[in-house]
Structures are given as structure tokens and as C-alpha cells.
Amino acid sequence: MTAQTQLAPPIGVVNGPSVALEARNLIKDFRGFRATNDVTLAIREGEIHAIIGPNGAGKTTLFNLLSGFLKPTSGEVRLFGERIDTLPPHQIVRRGLSRSFQISSVFPTMTVRENLLVALQSRSRLPGQFWTPLSRLETLGPQADAILADVGLADSHARLAADLSHGEKRQLEIGISLTQEPRVLLLDEPTSGMGSEGIDRVKALVRQVAQGRTVVLVEHNMSVVSELADRITVLQYGSLLASGSYDEVRQDPRVIEAYLGDEGDE
Template identity: 50%
Template sequence: MSVSPQEAILSARGLTKEFFGFTAVNSVDLDVRENTIHALIGPNGAGKTTVFNLLTKFLTPTSGTITFRGKDITKVKPADVARLGLVRSFQISAVFPHLTVLDNVRVALQRKAHLGTQFWRSSRVLHTLDDRAHELIEAVGLAEYANLDAAELSYGRKRALEIATTLALDPPVLLFDEPMAGMGIEDIGRISALIKRIARDRTVVMVEHNLNVVADLCDYVTVLARGEILAEGDYETVSSDARVREAYMGSEDD
């Protein structure tokens, strides 16, 4: 499956990042097709997280360009990129532990409803967000936990809650940084199914180490090694590439 720049919702050209003379990412060209699940994979030190942070503007590239929906966002600040609809998660779950599941989602909805800084409003105004909050909570399988403090959720359910708060912003592109990290088999299955559902009408970019997850979920895979693209294509294509197998497992002479 080839991706043309015309089909891409998110693109990078010549993306390079140097740290004190060390080149972590070297001239990466990337195209993410709209309404697909696109994985960035590679061995440790391949540059996956650096590329991810460059795309979401948490790092500034040394050189190269990034475009989102045809707009050059190379010099746009992270918060402004998020407002455009490019929203990321982090490896560590980012929820308010001492707020309920419902309150966490309602806080996320406040920005979209332009209530984020209107502290003088009556709490009754926030209840106008309840219907949508409950829809999102049900969508991620947390309906029975709506009134539970987030701190009491299992790790996997905290990640589901984080996805709900991300969905509250209604972004066209979601970027997940190792969404399955630290999860047991049951949670991995639950979050994989959730990502598959939410990707029906939006684009997902994910950094992921679990190759079983990548094989099951992803439409397109970019393999990185030593800061450069090693291979691209569907999972079957990249997994059969001898260079990819060597990058992950070493050569027969090692």
C-alpha cells in the first residue's frame, strides 16, 4: 500500500533532529493516510518516540517540515496543534486521580464547550455536559465506573478513561504513545478493541512495541532503525522484510 501526499492528513518531509551532534532522526519522510491506523515501530533507540514528539511539536526539528491537512505546522506550538485537531496521549496515564470518571470527562468537555476558564459559572452549567460525558464513558466501556474516583481504576481502565478525555476534544487525529505499555493480556485486548472502534471515523498514529497488537490493528507500518526509515507497508510486508527481522533479532552471525 503506497500513500501519496495528496491522500495524507499528516506528513513530514526531511524530518531531522539532532541532539548535541547526535542525529536521533535523519531525514524522515512520512505520510499518514486519513482514517487509517498507522504504527511507528522499531527496536530500542530507533527514533520512534523522537519522531512522535516531533510530529506533535513537543520537540522542534533541526530541519524538515511537518504538514497537517495541507497546513505547514513546523513552527506551530503544541497547544495550537492540539486545537487544530492533532491530539496525543502519553506513556504515563494522564487523568485526575481524585476526580470521578464522570468529572474527568466533563473537565475535558469544558474546553470544547468554551467553559474551560469561566470559573464564575454555576455548577449547574456543567451538568449540560453530562449527556455527552456519559456517551463517551459508555463508548470506552466505563459506564459502571462513572462515579468512581479515577485513582481506583485498574491501569487499563485508566488508559480507557484517558482515551475518553481525548475523544472529548473530537480530534480527527489521535496519537498514542505506547498505549499497551505495562498492560496485562485482558487490558491489551480491551484497549485494542477500543482503538479499533474509535478509528472507524478518525486517524490513529501509534508508537507500539507489541507486534501482535500492530499485526491485529494497523493498516500501515513504518519501521525505524537508527533514526531512519527501514521499511514501510502493511504488517505482512514489513514483517517479511529481512532487514526488519535483522533489526529486531540480529543477523545469524551475531
């Protein structure tokens, strides 16, 4: 009798370092349309992991499933081994997963610092009421100031969020995500609509916030992906097409045909 054959793990499943965030056979149907099709994905603790794919590939749906904003038709999502797809988003946040959104989601008529104070309130023992005077949140000021320094907005603390540039709003949104002290941070299109200066600023910020935590990002800019990502997952038509390092993925004929085009020959 021959020795038992060692089978390679399915695409998206990894051996080695512990898994921070895991999708198991995720399916999401919308009235007969299958947006994600049996997606199995394991994201290692401490890595920067990029999710890429052409428009309509299911990236945003997958992000919403991972963060609890959508419930799967079938399958599971696990955070550090605990199943979380049955939980509401605010409970998932409390377990260590936070996310940003592609569309700006700050309070425009509040200052930069006030935005952070309000976000910090949700983790404090202060009453969670919109009519709570901002002056009562000043006990959270040192935490807000530390986050402002981390995201490069210390000098802009008194500016209205509405007056920030697009890139600065992204910095603020990441800062708001950090108020929840996440172990896993999901960033949806963090450099979308930016010029080169803004992109460089956000790349540096992503590297910084990735220290000591896991970062998952959806990103169209392949230059950003190649510089930041430890591993990449490629989606096509809601299914997982490939997963690996940037060099492995960019040389995969299926990925070249589906997404990268001539970039695979560069």
C-alpha cells in the same frame, strides 16, 4: 528519446487516498545527538498506522514532533496539508490532532466523569479556570456520558481515577483525547504493561475509535500491531528503515535483522 522513467516514491510516501499527517525530512538534534534523521512519512486518511522499532529508535521523538511537543531542527509536519510544526500543541489540537501519552496523565483525585468534564471545558465557551466549580460543567454532561459509553467506562463514571486499573486508565486517557474531537489520534504505547484481558479491551477500543478517523500508534506488542495496523513504519537509529503492510515489513530482511528477529521466520 525514451519516455520519462516513473520513479517510485521515497520510503514513507504514499499514493492513493489523501494524506492526513505528513512528515517531510524531519531532523531533530539534541546537543549533537541526532534523534530523528531525515524522516519522511505520509499517513493516509482513515488508516491505523503503527510506528515500531527497537528501544532508542526515535519513536517517541517522532511522536513528539508530530504532535508539536518538540520543534524540529529542520523539516516540516503537515496536517491535512497545513504546516503545523510552527504551532504550539494547543493550536495543533484545535486543528484536529490529539494524542495520549505513555505515562498516565489523568487527575487521580477526580472521578472518571469529572476528568472528562474538565477536558471538555477546553473546547467549550465556559471559562478555562481551574477554580470553576464542577457543577458549572454539567452542561457538558451529555457529551461526557457519550464518551464514557464509547470507551467502555459508563459503569465506572463515579469512581476516582486513582482507583482504576492500568487498562481502565488507558481507556480514560483515550476518552480524554476524544473530547477534542480529533480527526487524527496519536496513541503512545496504548497496551504497555497490560495483561491479555486489558490488551484485548484496548484493541477493541482502538478499532472502535478508528471509525471515521486516522489513528497512529507506537506499539511494542507485535501481536497487537499485526491485528490492528493497516500499515507499519519501522524506525532504526532515528531513520526510517521500512514502511508497508505487516506482511511486507515482517519479510523485509533489514527489519528482521534490526527488530523482529526470529519472528520473521514464524
